[in-house]
């Protein structure tokens with residue numbers, strides 16, 4: 421790294437002397453004779469170290485120090501003070517200056533100070549790097565599961581954690597763990613100690629959602645008695661999780677697109693652009709591409725969101741993970757409900773594996789909680805599971821246990837045909853070779 425140095429002093433001779441001296445020592449030297457151009461140069465170039473004169477033609481050095489610190493609290497500023505201004509030097513140190521020098525400037529002395537400051541900065545950087553690595557390591561655990569889909573998912577989560585600016589779109593059926601994934605992405609990234617704000621886009625009216633997201637100025641509308649900061653501002657440095665993104669109103673879609681493209685927005689009723697550094701994570705349990713086709717969701721926003729898409733597989737496609745999760749929840753509920761540890765009987769395990777879990781992991785969690793409460797003995801059997809699970813394979817005696825019953829097969833078959841005809845009963849009855857009214861009875865009987 422070539423350290424860069426900004427000299428802000430109104431005396432050209434001082435600037436020249438420092439410039440020559442430090443350039444000879446392989447520093448990059450920038451210089452300015454006024455406070456205003458000095459600040460502009462600082463903001464533009466972000467030099468490692470600033471040598472700042474206390475007295476400048478267009479303002480005093482202390483005020484400029486404050487402005488520099490406001491822009492970057494970690495900036496290293498060494499004050500240059502004239503004779504008899506030691507008090508100001510003390511003030512400067514209190515306001516965050518790294519050190520101070522007195523005029524006339526002794527070049528050897530400056531060099532020692534600047535070198536020390538640069539070294540300290542580098543140490544801080546290295547430290548911060550290791551600290552952030554440690555954070556990534558222990559904040560946020562992997563998503564539980566061992567099937568290939570979940571393994572792949574955890575790799576994606578880690579990749580996204582290491583790319584804290586990338587936008588994420590999480591798609592999956594209800595209860596598959598979309599929110600869990602959003603939290604893991606935030607918790608494993610270097611944003612972990614900044615806020616994770618979330619909001620459900622389907623829950624609020626358009627105007628309310630807009631002011632929740634972007635905030636509003638005082639007097640923006642009748643009820644806006646005071647300025648309100650939106651979630652984007654509150655989440656600055658962190659993550660904003662937008663659930664049910666497909667429900668977002670078109671006007672807000674446009675504003676969100678601007679946030680993604682320019683990292684800025686305006687409060688409702690505001691005229692000033694506000695810059696924020698927020699990662700946007702979105703989720704939906706619908707097929708967003710269909711919403712785009714219907715014209716209810718902007719195509720440009722859709723492509724912007726799905727730079728990194730995550731598809732969460734339904735629980736019924738996760739194989740043995742059903743048991744892994746069920747056991748995990750058993751332990752969890754035995755802890756939180758303060759009940760002795762329990763296990764599932766082989767028959768109960770078979771039902772858990774065979775059931776189609778329309779409510780996915782959330783449903784499984786509820787089923788386990790219920791079983792934990794119902795089972796008085798140590799073993800959880802089919803009788804402690806809800807009826808819809810027991811119905812998966814009605815109990816038959818002896819070896820036939822492994823075969824589904826005729827009724828069960830009939831139910832499944834009717835269901836399949838109904839699905840293939842999109843629920844058209846006449847067509848279904850025709851395919852099955854039964855009358856419409858018989859079909860009607862069976863639909864009622866099996867609760868299809």
Ligand SMILES: Nc1ncnc2c1ncn2[C@@H]1O[C@H](COP(=O)(O)OP(=O)(O)OP(=O)(O)O)[C@@H](O)[C@H]1O
Pocket residue numbers: 563564565592593594595596597598599600601705745781782785
């Ligand atoms: N792989 C998993 N391991 C452990 N718990 C999980 C897993 N997936 C989901 N859960 C748990 O299941 C419940 C539902 O998950 P979550 O709220 O993240 O689902 P969702 O996809 O956001 O659902 P919805 O679409 O209804 O909002 C939560 O209690 C969550 O902790």
Ligand SMILES: [Mg+2]
Pocket residue numbers: 598599663
């Ligand atoms: Mg959710």
